[in-house]
Amino acid sequence: MPSPGYGLERMPPQTVELSMIVKNEARTLTRCLTSVRAAVDRIVIGDTGSTDETISIAQSYGAEIVPVLWTGDFAAARNTVLRHSRCDWIFVLDADEMLDAGGAEKLKHLIQQPGPAAYDIWRWNYVLETNSRSGEQGGLQNPQLLAESHMFPAYVKSLNTRLFRRNPEVYFERPVHETVVYRLQTLALPVATAPFVIHHLGQAEDNKVDRARKNELYHQIGLQHLQANPDDARTCFELGLGELEHFKRPEAALSLFVRALSINPRDCNALIFAGVCMVRMQRYTEALDLLSRARELNSGSIVLDEAMGDAYFHQQQHAQAFAAYESAMLKGSASALVLAKWGVCKLYLGQREPGLQDLRQALQREPGFPELLDLVAVGAALAQDNPFAAAIARKRLPMEGTSAFHYALACILLRLSGDWTVHQEVVHEGLTRFPHDPSLSAEHAMIHL
Structure with missing residues (x-):
């Protein structure tokens, strides 16, 4: 019964x-x-x-x-x-x-x-x-x-x-x-x-402080659980995600994903994120090996598609990168970064107008995301749309993580656009922040030629 x-x-x-x-x-x-x-x-x-x-x-x-x-x-x-x-x-x-x-x-x-x-x-x-x-x-x-x-x-x-x-x-x-x-x-x-x-x-x-506090709490509880249960592949994976996404430590994350795979070699998610770590660590051939193994187990992951695209892109295999990013887009990815990367691949493959259109659309989605602006500025420069590239490079300057490189790139693009007035302003602003940078010093010397 x-x-x-x-x-x-x-x-x-x-x-x-x-x-x-x-x-x-x-x-x-x-x-x-x-x-x-x-x-x-x-x-x-x-x-x-x-x-x-x-x-x-x-x-x-x-x-x-x-x-x-x-x-x-x-x-x-x-x-x-x-x-x-x-x-x-x-x-x-x-x-x-x-x-x-x-x-x-x-x-x-x-x-x-x-x-x-x-x-x-x-x-x-x-x-x-x-x-x-x-x-x-x-x-x-x-x-x-x-x-x-x-x-x-x-x-x-x-x-x-x-x-x-x-x-x-x-x-x-x-x-x-x-x-x-x-x-x-x-x-x-x-x-x-x-x-x-x-x-x-x-x-x-959540504000950043509360979110960081929660992430640290979860991490500490996970570490204690793993110490008591050293063969728990799931905890290895969760701790690895925390190391990668919250604490930005890909080397530490990779060791945890590898440990998860030693317990369960068919852990598709551990394969994906071990591959993501390899991409972050610029070990692209190893990344593609791991990601290809993951694809044999599950081809439905947007994160997998993006990681494969990144690995191919950094090895200048733009056709393969294009296909990977396109796969992510067809699965419904809303990521402005994926769209912009797809657009840059189009530029490398000779599709100038569609590529620029993707870059502009990506900017509409995430206009204040520094990594995206870096990518769009470089992509626009690749398409030889120097005024567009210069405008984006200049917009990037007040944002988090700005370096002397960003000022030098903006100066070069402004100079190529013929906008010497703004070029001079950016040179002086850059030298105020980075007074010993040789690239900015070189740009400063060109003002008086």
């Missing part, structure tokens, strides 16, 4: 409760709870030590508050809340997430369906830059389904198991990036994909 609630044609009406852990989430909790309260029968919130208005806000929505002692383990905190569950289904959200109106309706309908024991739900992580990524997923254009997301140009998808039937054998594991997925696999329970998304706004809304 099947277990209650599994595979039966007729079931009693199913109930669902929202399960959360929070700390000092007053800024976003109202938005979150408002989005979901009509779809759930109960709200249970574990509080790990809030000192703001979080608890009073939660109580205003009828939430049951569970005090949770924080031990540095997200899974343990969530499992404390799970022990207070009573409904048939558990739905998990964080305070910086929400549903849209359509998602709430679909959630109510979904739990009444027989069959699956859990649902994976696509999470749209909104980002401030089109060039952002999350794991192997690249940035996609924001379709503006949610009013609260209108100011963000793109989102990055990630798949998370956030809805599951209440079952004492289904609980969270892993102290950071906690999940129930391994328990579901161990129990061989059926999992489907939900027909709605979770909107995650926190990644875009």
Whole structure:
């Protein structure tokens, strides 16, 4: 006889409760709870030590508050809340997430369906830059389904198991990036994909200090977990991502990805990001070897396409780079950098006007991104559109990371454009910041010729 609630044609009406852990989430909790309260029968919130208005806000929505002692383990905190569950289904959200109106309706309908024991739900992580990524997923254009997301140009998808039937054998594991997925696999329970998304706004809304603090916390918890579980390939991968994306240490990241691959040689994501590290370290032939192995396992990654394009581009294999960037664009990449790189490849392949058009379109997407402006200035110079190149190179000068090279490039392009008045201004400004740079000194000497 099947277990209650599994595979039966007729079931009693199913109930669902929202399960959360929070700390000092007053800024976003109202938005979150408002989005979901009509779809759930109960709200249970574990509080790990809030000192703001979080608890009073939660109580205003009828939430049951569970005090949770924080031990540095997200899974343990969530499992404390799970022990207070009573409904048939558990739905998990964080305070910086929400549903849209359509998602709430679909959630109510979904739990009444027989069959699956859990649902994976696509999470749209909104980002401030089109060039952002999350794991192997690249940035996609924001379709503006949610009013609260209108100011963000793109989102990055990630798949998370956030809805599951209440079952004492289904609980969270892993102290950071906690999940129930391994328990579901161990129990061989059926999992489907939900027909709605979770909107995650926190990644875009956090200020830099808060985001850095969170990244450091996750990193330290991950390091402790890996020390206790040295053969955990997933933790190696997650720590590697942190080293690469947050701390900008590709050498340290590479060692972790290689370690993950020694445990699981078919870890496609570890292959992709080991290849990305090799590109960052200018080891392009090795990068292409790793990325080609990844492509044999999964050809659907925008990040993989971009990394292959970069490796080919830096080896001056512009036709192959063009094909890789085009593949990323056809998959829906919203990245202004990928579009600009694709445009520069067109220039190298003799497609001047389409290439320049891509550069201008990329600038419209991310007009204040320094790396993009560097690429567009060089691409425009390659196309011998010196006035356009000079304007972009000059726009780059007040931005973060400006060096003497940027001033020298702007001076050269202004000189080639015949704009000697602005050339003189930039030379003097550059020499004020970099008084001993020989290239700027040479440009200064040309003023008096």
